[in-house]
Amino acid sequence: MPGPTWEYDGYRAAEERLRESLCTLGNGYFATRGALPECTADDVHYPGTYAAGCYNRLTSEVAGRRVENEDMVNLPNWLPLRFRPADGNWLAPDTTAVTEHHQVLHLDPGLLERRTRYALGDGTLHVRQLRLVHLGDPHLAALRTEFTATGHPVELDVEAALDGSVTNDGVARYRALDGRHLTHVHVGTATPGTVWLRCRTRTSDIRFGLAGRLTAPVPVRHANEAHRAVQRLWPRLSPGDTVTVDKTVALHTSRDPAISDPLRAAVDRVAAAPGFDELLESHRAAWEQLWRRTELDVPGEAGSILRLHLFHVLQTLSPHSTDLDVGVPARGLHGEAYRGHVFWDELFVLPYLNLHLPEVSRALLRYRHRRLDTACRAARDTGRRGALYPWQSGSDGREEAQRLHLNPRSGHWLPDHSRLQHHAGSAVAYNVWQYCEATGDTDFRHGEGAEMLVQVARFWADSAAWDEPLGRYRIRGVVGPDEYHDAYPGAARPGLDDNAYTNVT
Structure with missing residues (x-):
């Protein structure tokens, strides 16, 4: 072939x-x-x-x-x-x-x-x-x-x-x-x-x-x-x-x-x-139509590797995804690592989908909107307004990250602070904005998209605290994308202050 x-x-x-x-x-x-x-x-x-x-x-x-x-x-x-x-x-x-x-x-x-x-x-x-x-x-x-x-x-x-x-x-x-x-x-x-x-x-x-x-x-x-x-x-x-x-x-x-x-x-x-022969023919025709919409022409070895990666993205997120209430599993539909949970990976694939399969992007954002009430409850549980989206999401949008992990070598239970990666909510807001900018979907921008943007903004407004000596607002007690640095040595509470990525987003 x-x-x-x-x-x-x-x-x-x-x-x-x-x-x-x-x-x-x-x-x-x-x-x-x-x-x-x-x-x-x-x-x-x-x-x-x-x-x-x-x-x-x-x-x-x-x-x-x-x-x-x-x-x-x-x-x-x-x-x-x-x-x-x-x-x-x-x-x-x-x-x-x-x-x-x-x-x-x-x-x-x-x-x-x-x-x-x-x-x-x-x-x-x-x-x-x-x-x-x-x-x-x-x-x-x-x-x-x-x-x-x-x-x-x-x-x-x-x-x-x-x-x-x-x-x-x-x-x-x-x-x-x-x-x-x-x-x-x-x-x-x-x-x-x-x-x-x-x-x-x-x-x-x-x-x-x-x-x-x-x-x-x-x-x-x-x-x-x-x-x-x-x-x-x-x-x-x-x-x-x-x-x-x-x-x-x-x-x-x-x-x-x-x-x-x-x-x-x-x-x-x-x-x-x-x-089988007829199934094969119609299957090939469906892929030909999909590649016509989504193909990127990059020469050389880099193009071959990119083609493989796009192939696997499209097997996880295809036009069929638009009828499903699903997010972007961290390992696709390819295995059980990360338990099939949804992290922030749509941040990396939506820029591509926005241009080639915008209906799939919208469906992925609607997965987040359907779980907005759960995110608002999570924020209230921390004493803040707005929406706190989970670091790990599954069926209903609750936080799926563990609070404790068993160290397989020592046999000791250790705290897991990965749920403090609140930048997942910023990624949701960023994705909403980028989708609306790329597609011109004003209906989504003024409806479901606006609701998510406002609630994420409210959460960060309540999370920022004024520091008088420094003369600026600070965001304390979070974990950035580098989740291996989740606390200061000897600190009484977990999290870092003014994580650069979190503050910028």
Whole structure:
């Protein structure tokens, strides 16, 4: 395929987590990490899937304390497709000799291609896969797998699944916390060739429905298990022959508009979905239209790197984001670091979106406006007027930053003063102003935008105190973007005075 690519040659277990992040595919509604479908979550691989705005809150017992955290939820894994010789073990690069392994992220059409050659005695099994998370229809994803045998015939055992046994386990330092966000997992068969899975989050009560359709030139049998909707097939490959297996998946959540039940919506959508070739064609067309609106022409190596970064921004924040009540997660939809929380990162992406996708910028600012009342309550709790936006935000806009953190080396609980980064509110105000200046959206400026600007200004007016000896106002007890300097040595209270960045903004 022509066009810019991001490629990896050879299999290196130590690099897999990074490769999976950079090979993530998404469409603004959900994203799936670039893990190999035959591999399960372990210390090497982590096949996470995340839907924008889907959080859940749990309380954990850690080192004698009860700790509450809200996380972006790792959804049921739609990827699993493993294979083996009929009389052998499941094949994976960590357990089977690999003579060739190549991954290519095609940036123009938003496709992930992999080619792997497994050694089987005096022959080989060549596996080629194409994966997409559909940009035109945000509820669809598809995986095409082509098996080719060389040297001698191969009887293959192929298993595809929707796996609801997943947890949030992608970040090592969070593993002492409860990561079991999904409950009431049920699986079943909709029609021959199509299985389903439904579940919900434990406290936020967001319901999920997934449906998977498997098509192949041989019969597909269902073998559902607890928490896993399983399909099996046994193709026979003669030397030089290729067998193609297509897996098409639909995902819906109870946050979606215009549906009555996520599972019914997913089953209906996957039933109506066209075949892989037609899905690929419409997916490529959607990316072509999006690149036409958003492309930046920068030559050389810098342009190639910028293209990769823009690709991942657009997978997290696409035109589909306009219908969602979501912010900008610090790590996108690519993993569980920072728990999927919203910090101040829209400050860095809105200047680009304002010019290319202003409707997405407006939607991100409306996420902040919907949480303005919560920010005003936070300010009142500190004895001030106006709005105090949180350093870490999630579903409802409360402060998600912890007050204490456990030092993993000493085992001691230490204060976390990151919530004193009040400049997050200044970033919201700055973003409102820049959006209105770039777009000329006077309706937003005079309505929701003005409300946020006024309330942030009121907070800073109440935060500034007159210093008579210096003859000027001062802002005390804050933390700037350099969050490693959060207090003066030996000081009785946390925070710094007159942080340059905070004062300027």
